Amino acid sequence: MDKPTLQKIHNLIKPYIHRSPVLTSQLLNTLCEADIFFKCENFQKMGAFKMRGAVNAILNLTDEQKSRGVVTHSSGNFAQALSLACKDLDVKAYIVMPENSPQVKKDAVKAYSGIIIECDSNINARETEAARIQKEKGAAFIHPSNNDDVIHGQGTAAIELLEDYNDLGYIFTSVGGGGLLAGTILAANHFSNGCKVIAGEPKEADDAYRSLISGNIEKNKTSNTIADGLRSHLGDRNFPIIKEHVEDIIRVEEDDIIKAMKLIWERMKIIIEPSAAVAFAAVLKDKKRIKNKKIGVILSGGNVDLSNLPFK
Template identity: 50%
Template sequence: MSDTPSLYIPTFDDVLAAKERIAPHVHRTPVLTSSFFNELTGAELFFKCENFQKAGAFKVRGASNAVFGLSEEMAEKGVATHSSGNHALSLSYAAGRRGIPVTVVMPRTAPQAKKDAVKGYGGVIVECEPSTSSREETFAQVVAESGAEFVHPYNDPRVIAGQATCSMELNEQVDNLDAVIAPIGGGGMISGTCLALSNIAPDIKIYAAEPLNADDAARSFKAGHIIADDAPDTIADGLKVPLKDLTWHFVSHHVTDILTATEDEIVDAMKLIWKRMKIVMEPSSAVPLATVIKNPEIFKGKRVGIIITGGNVDLDSLPWLNDA
């Protein structure tokens, strides 16, 4: 089973089509500012709040584009994916909106809150062991039995085109941005950012932010080819997956740099934005702010868009609850 549904590289026409297709099913999320963070960093920061998105994360954009782009014949067989997090929720949400079956292969160790949310949106969960081999074997069996359409969490042109609508909105909401920074794991959001901005605002620099404990994208960027870690350990659980061929295409052609933050820096940024801006974000979403705070010389005096990718966090397991 290939992890790539298609080698087709999405175009800006695909983004425009995605914007129209998903409009009834997603929020146009707000952009917030903070004088505190502007003073702290020496930059003008504009937070694109995808934590307020349907299903609590940006991934609903790509999932909705994939689901609502299916022909009636394909839709009848439903969709399937493997995910332990926001893509599972988002695909279940989109499939529920269209009224088609959705099956999600999830590791048995996935948070119960995420499993409950998938079920709440109508998704059927097939559990596997928490390993790549078990996930792929289980998923192959699911697709073989159902004939469902595979919607990859990020290495899918339909998903990337959907994610591109986020930075397209941001560019419409904020004039004269100098830079945009977003988290990077598999690279779906950053690829969409590259796809949109390279067409509508090519002068905007694109940065990716990554946990130091899961810095395979940063190392790939420096090496000039994909380096994939098997099982990185980071609090930013949404950023543990490696780049794939489609996302690498965009990262290697359009990203200015990939910046990293330590676990402590990520937690500090997450805690600070909760305290100062009163918004809930998950650890993965705090990584860009952490890298901006860490690298003031890059962003000083600049107008910077920061994409807050999601707000699905377990409130009983916040990282600072064990500080005492």
């Protein structure tokens, strides 16, 4: 993937997405002893960065594929993204969601005209049900993170960040399925002067961290994290990019995630979800490396169940 192709992708999806703002906080800069630039994808359409990849994936389907609809499995944000993108582009969306997905995300999928099929709360159940629908309906399967078009679409958030601030030393993202991280790496490689990419990951779902060590795709041994969007595992399309280019993956505890989320709510007066807070939690844990540098942080989304917050 080269720079002109990534730029073409960005131009292609622009009519269907928001250019999300970049915000700063002097108090958080002082706390981190660095200049932090938050790319606020919580202000993206449907409230998360995943709108970017969903739109790009659908735009790259043939007319025949679009006529039969698409299917995915998702705990929430990609479910919403694909549903809204399909609504905008007049394509039917079948969405396989774990039964324990936050109700706020289920409600949003329905509001965007997505057809929800619930399943047990494990990856095997998700994949089995999606395969069944793919076979029965002839729908095109679009993976939430392990899909080249999705990966390239997700990278446009970092492209925009680097267009606004071209002298960043590091960009921090969260990592779950790996689409955002891989896309951010591609963007940094082609649109920056040596900016490195670091990921934050919940210790309770640390498959990416362990995969980087072993050199092979590992599966989650646990998924007991409040960062519900990061419970999925890496795939064969994004892991090679991550393995070769990521600077580091920093594991954070659940208390670290809550602290980071609360800081942003209180100090920046914006709503982010736990999965987004993981990236900033990694920044807070890595203050020695970032001291006196310019740092980008991609706040991946803001779809929160307000009746079930991790703090009071």
